[in-house]
Amino acid sequence: MKYAYPALFLLLSWFLAPASAQTPPTPPAPKQTARLELPLESYSSDVHVQTLPEDSSLVVLVERDLPLSTKSEFYFQHYNHQLQPGRKLVLEVPREYEFSQICAEGSDVYALFTSSTQGKLWVAAFDTRTGELGKGEFDTKLTRYVHNMKALGGNLFVTVGLDQHLTILLLDLHTAQFKFLPSVYEPLPATLTFLADSVTKRAEFILSESNGFKSRLQVKQLSEQGQLLRSEFVQAESERGLISAQLSPGDSAARLLAGTYTLRDSRYSQGLFAADLTAGVTETGQRRSLRFYDFLNLKHFFDFMSPARVARMRQRNQKLRAASRQHRLRYRLLMHDMIPFQGAYVLVAEVYYPRYQYGYGTYYNTAAYLPMYNPLYGANSYNRGYNRNGRNVDGYRFTHALVCAFDRHGNLLWDNAFLLKDVETGELAETVQVRPMPDGKRLVLSYLYEDKLRYKIIDQATSSPNDLEAVLRTGEESHPEKTLGTSNSELQAWYGSKFVAYGYQRIRSSGFTTRNVFFINAIAFE
Numbered sequence: 294m295k296y297a298y299p300a301l302f303l304l305l306s307w308f309l310a311p312a313s314a315q316t317p318p319t320p321p322a323p324k325q326t327a328r329l330e331l332p333l334e335s336y337s338s339d340v341h342v343q344t345l346p347e348d349s350s351l352v353v354l355v356e357r358d359l360p361l362s363t364k365s366e367f368y369f370q371h372y373n374h375q376l377q378p379g380r381k382l383v384l385e386v387p388r389e390y391e392f393s394q395i396c397a398e399g400s401d402v403y404a405l406f407t408s409s410t411q412g413k414l415w416v417a418a419f420d421t422r423t424g425e426l427g428k429g430e431f432d433t434k435l436t437r438y439v440h441n442m443k444a445l446g447g448n449l450f451v452t453v454g455l456d457q458h459l460t461i462l463l464l465d466l467h468t469a470q471f472k473f474l475p476s477v478y479e480p481l482p483a484t485l486t487f488l489a490d491s492v493t494k495r496a497e498f499i500l501s502e503s504n505g506f507k508s509r510l511q512v513k514q515l516s517e518q519g520q521l522l523r524s525e526f527v528q529a530e531s532e533r534g535l536i537s538a539q540l541s542p543g544d545s546a547a548r549l550l551a552g553t554y555t556l557r558d559s560r561y562s563q564g565l566f567a568a569d570l571t572a573g574v575t576e577t578g579q580r581r582s583l584r585f586y587d588f589l590n591l592k593h594f595f596d597f598m599s600p601a602r603v604a605r606m607r608q609r610n611q612k613l614r615a616a617s618r619q620h621r622l623r624y625r626l627l628m629h630d631m632i633p634f635q636g637a638y639v640l641v642a643e644v645y646y647p648r649y650q651y652g653y654g655t656y657y658n659t660a661a662y663l664p665m666y667n668p669l670y671g672a673n674s675y676n677r678g679y680n681r682n683g684r685n686v687d688g689y690r691f692t693h694a695l696v697c698a699f700d701r702h703g704n705l706l707w708d709n710a711f712l713l714k715d716v717e718t719g720e721l722a723e724t725v726q727v728r729p730m731p732d733g734k735r736l737v738l739s740y741l742y743e744d745k746l747r748y749k750i751i752d753q754a755t756s757s758p759n760d761l762e763a764v765l766r767t768g769e770e771s772h773p774e775k776t777l778g779t780s781n782s783e784l785q786a787w788y789g790s791k792f793v794a795y796g797y798q799r800i801r802s803s804g805f806t807t808r809n810v811f812f813i814n815a816i817a818f819e
Contacts, residue, residue, distance in 0.1 A: 320750055320757070320758060320761055321730070321750065321818055321819065322763060323739075323746060323748065323763050323792075323816045323817065323818050324816070324817050324818075324819060325763075325765070325766040325814050325815065325816055325817075326375075326791075326815045326816075326817050327375050327376040327814070327815040328376070328766060328767070328768075328812065328813070328814050328815070329372065329376040329812065329813040329814075330808075330810040330811070330812050330813075331353075331355075331810060331811040331812075331813075332808075332809075332810060333355070333357065333797070333809075333810065333811040334797070334809045335780055335781060335797040337357065337358040338355060338356060338357045338358065338811065339355075339356040339392070340353055340354070340355050340356075340795070340811050341353065341354040341356075341392065341395050341404075342783075342785060342793065342795050342813065343395050343396070343397050343402050344397075344785050344786070344787045344788070344793060345397055345399075345400060345402070345421065346786075346787060346788040347399050347400055348400055348421075349373070349374040349787070349788045349789075350371060350372060350373050350374060350379070350400075350421065351371075351372050351787070351793060351813075352369055352370065352371050352372070352397070352402045352419065352421060353369075353370050353372070353813075354367065354368075354369055354384075354392070354395060354402075354404055355367065355368055355370065356392060364388055365386075366383070367383070367384035367385075367386045367392075368381060368382060368383045368384055369381065369382045369384060369402065369417075369419045369426075371419075371421050372813075374788075374815075375815075376813060376815055379421070380421065380424045382419060382424070382426050384404075384417055384426070386406060386415065386417075387408075387415060387430075389408050389409050389410065389413075390406035390407065390408050390413075390415045391406060391407060391409075392404065392405075392406055393405045393406055393407045393439050393442075394439060394441065394442040394451075395442075396442050396443055396444050396449075397444065398444035398445065398446075398447070398489075398491065399491070400420065400421045400422045401418060401419065401420050401421070401444065401447070402418070402419045402421065403416060403417070403418050403419075403442070403444050403449060403466075404416070404417045404419075405439065405442050405449070405451065407438075407439055411434075411436070411437060412432060412433045412434040412435055412436045412437075413430065413431070413432050413433070414430070414431045414432075414433060414436065414439075414451075414464070415428070415429070415430050415431075416428070416429050416430075416431070416449065416464060416466065418466055427466060429464075429466060429469045431464055431469075431471045433453075433462060433471060433473075435455050435456075435473070436453045436454075436455070436462060437453070437454050437455060437456065438453065438454045439451060439452070439453055439454075440452040440453065440454065440459075441487065443487060443489040443496075444489065445489040445490075445491065445494065445496055445517045446494060446517030446518070447466060447467060447517075448463055448464060448465055448466065448467075448517060448518070448519070449463070449464040449466065450462075450463060450487070450489065450496055450519075451463075451464060452485065452487060454481075457480060457481055458478055458479060458480055458481065459477075459478075459479045459480075459481060459483045459485060460473050460474065460477055460478045460479070461473070461474040461477040461498070461519075462474075463518075463519040472519065474515070474519050476513055476515065476521040476524070477498050477500070477513065477515075479500055483500065483501070484500070484501035484536070484537050485498060485499070485500055485501075486498070486499040486537060486538065486539060486540075486628075487499075488539070488540050488542060488630060490542050490543070492542065492543045492544075493543070494516070494517050495514050495515065495516065495517070495522070496514070496515040496516070496517065496519075497512065497513070497514055497515075497540045498512070498513045498514075498515070499511070499512055499513075499537070499538050499539070499540060499550075499552075500512075500513065501535070501536060501537055501559075503534070503559050506557065507528075507532070507534045507557075508534035508535055508536060508555070508559045509526055509527065509528035509529075509534070509535055510526070510527045510528070510535045510537075510538055510550070510552075511524065511525070511526050511527075512524070512525050512526075512527060512540065512550065512570070525570070527550060527568055527570070527580060527583075528579075528580075529554065529566075529583060529585075530579050532556060532557055533554045533555065533556060533563070533566075533585060534554060534555045534556075534557065534559055535552065535553075535554050535566060536552065536553045536554060536555050536559055536562060537552050537553060537628065538550050538551060538552025538553070538566075538628075539551055539552060539628050539629070539630055539631045539640060540631070541631050541633070541638045541701075542630070542631065542633065543633055546571065547571065547701040548569070548570035548571050549567060549568070549569060549570070549631070549638055549699060549701055549702075549703060550567070550568045550570055551565065551566065551567040551568075551631065551638070551640050551697075551699055551703070552565070552566060552628060553565060553566070553626050553628070553642070554566045554585060556619060556621055558621070560623075560625075561621075561622065561623040561624060561625065562588075562622070562624045562625065562626050563587060563588065563621065563622050564585060564586050564587040564588045564589075564590075564591075564622075565585070565586045565588075565591075565640075565697060565705075566583065566584065566585050566586070567583075567584050567586075567699050567703030567704075567705070568580050568582055568583045568584070568703055569581075569582035569701065569702045569703050572702070582702060582703055583703075584703045584704065584705070586697075586705050587622075588622055588624065589606075589607065589610055589620065589622070591695075591697075591708045592707075592708055592709075592754055593695075593708055593709045593710040593754065593756075594695055594708065594710060596693065596710045596712060596759075597644075597692050597693045597710070597712050606620075624644055625644070625645055625646060625647075626642040626643065626644055626645075626695070627642060627643045627644075627645055627691075627721060627723065628640065628641075628642045629641040629642065629643075629723060629725075629727070632727060634698065634729060634736070635698075635733070635734070636700075637698045637699060637700050637701070637706055638698070638699050638700075638701070639696065639697070639698050639727070639736065640696075640697050640698075640699065641694055641695070641696050641725065641727055641738070642694070642695045642697075643691050643693075643694045643695075643713075643723065643724060643725055644691065644692050644693050644694070644695060645689045645690060645691045645692065645721070646689070646690060646692075647686050647688070647689055648686070648687045648688040648689060648690055648717070649685065649686060649687060650685040650686075650687040687719075688717055688718060688719045689717065689718050689719075689720075689721050690716065690717050691713045691716040691717075691718070691724055692712075692713060693710050693711060693712045693713055694710065694711040694713060694724075694725045694738060695708065695709075695710055696708065696709045696710065696711065696736070696738065696751055697709075698753070706753075707753040707754040708754060709751050709753070709754055709755075711725065711738045711749045711751070711759060712759040713725070713740065714742070714747070715742055716740065716742070724740050725738050725739070725740050726738070726739055726740065726784050726785060726786045726792055727786060728786050728787075728789070728790050728791065728792060728818070729789075729790060730750070730790055730818055731789070731790050731818070731819055734752070735750055735751060735752045736750075736751040737749070737750055737751070737790065737818050738751060739784060739792060740784055741782045741783060741784045741794055741796075742762075743779045743782060744764060744765045744776045744779040744782065744798070745762045745763070745764055745765070746762060746763045746764075746765060746784070746792075746794060746816060747760075747761065747762045748761050748762070748763075749761060764776075765779075765794055765812075765814050766814065767798070767800050767812075768800075768802070772802065772803060773803060774800050774801065774802050774803070775800070775801045776798055776799070776800055777798075777799040777800065777801055777807065778798065778799045779796055779797070779798050780796060780797045780798075781796045781797050782794065782795070782796030782797075783795060783796060787815070789817075790817060790818040790819070791815060791816060791817045791818075792815075792816045792817075793813060793814070793815055793816070794812075794813070794814045794816055795811070795812060795813040795814070796811070796812065797809070797810070797811055797812075798810055798811075798812050
């Protein structure tokens with residue numbers, strides 16, 4: 294009998310310990326701290342939301358049709374962090390112009406409009422602190438289309454297309470003058486990544502160059518006045534070619550370049566590369582710090598596949614390596630700007646493939662060829678919708694988002710992935726948004742699907758649920774309402790651990806009355 298109690302204790306421990314160990318911690322749920330509704334409908338209005346992380350506010354630019362008029366009304370409206378209204382400024386936009394781009398620097402918001410007359414641009418600048426509104430017209434004559442716009446030092450760097458080239462148009466809002474920057478003048482097709490660094494007051498451009506067999510990158514650094522400060526090439530010695538990349542922001546003493554590389558075929562990515570640009574080059578001109586990470590060697594890149602399929606792929610890779618051959622992968626990645634995080638840099642890249650339309654049918658093909666490139670992301674076609682095989686590009690489908698962390702020397706610290714469901718877009722644009730959690734140790738990745746916020750908590754390489762979601766709140770919990778439809782919904786990272794979700798909704802209340810609104814929800818993770 295003296296051994297009965299110890300035996301009983303061991304038996305209970307055997308049954309109870311696994312149960313407690315297998316109980317996962319409850320993932321944090323988002324809190325919807327504020328909601329704003331504007332009495333606007335999608336068929337008669339267009340709303341552009343610009344977040345201002347510097348002072349935790351945001352600005353909306355509203356375009357609304359006027360009754361019995363062919364002219365639209367524009368106005369800026371400023372809101373604080375609780376979505377309480379501030380200044381409202383009516384914007385008198387000339388009749389010939391239509392909205393093109395919006396961006397911000399600090400507390401200033403800039404809106405760019407293009408004219409029906411080729412080459413003419415119109416800019417409005419809204420200072421949210423003083424309430425001042427500046428306007429200006431620029432007749433560039435040569436500009437055919439606008440791709441992107443970023444602000445730096447009160448100037449606007451606008452990525453524009455000419456007849457057969459891609460270049461940067463600098464708009465000096467202080468002197469109302471403009472100039473094309475000769476240091477960035479690339480023949481089409483071309484890929485271009487642009488970083489406006491408010492810390493170093495530098496504009497960084499990363500250009501991709503290819504001779505048809507091998508590709509390399511050229512990094513150009515410009516001042517906020519558009520003067521060329523530095524230009525350098527980054528290329529690999531082996532058969533690898535560098536497709537596109539992002540540059541780390543902030544500290545000028547740490548210049549990390551990270552992006553995707555390919556094996557001979559510049560259409561598809563084989564893996565990631567990272568280079569410490571401060572490490573210099575060898576006597577032969579090669580980079581001292583250039584590291585490559587094949588997707589097959591990452592821990593979570595293939596989480597979107599079934600385990601059996603991944604096992605078969607890895608077995609095939611081992612057989613090819615034994616025969617001194619390489620397993621060529623065929624992926625396209627849309628890279629985000631790098632984010633400083635925990636003394637390192639985090640790179641988020643969304644994996645996608647185009648949706649093609651041929652004849653009367655629509656289908657997806659991960660191996661299809663796009664002959665031209667988007668100047669911002671290196672993946673879309675300028676003449677959207679047609680490729681040389683006679684198929685129409687009808688949109689894009691995203692499978693997952695890859696998350697990687699590098700130290701300042703380019704060493705891969707960890708990787709993770711966020712599986713995306715039902716994510717299809719007409720234009721190639723970022724879907725996933727990223728913010729740090731309040732503990733400073735984890736990240737939250739999220740995106741909107743109709744009226745649902747889908748998200749994942751990233752704790753370095755630790756596996757975590759991919760199916761977390763929360764329904765966007767419409768009214769007070771004591772007065773339940775039903776969302777009848779949500780359209781044009783989008784999500785932006787805001788400040789701290791907060792996001793802002795917005796779009797159009799049709800809502801039915803408990804009294805069976807309906808309303809059509811443009812909503813803005815503040816969402817926080819705590």
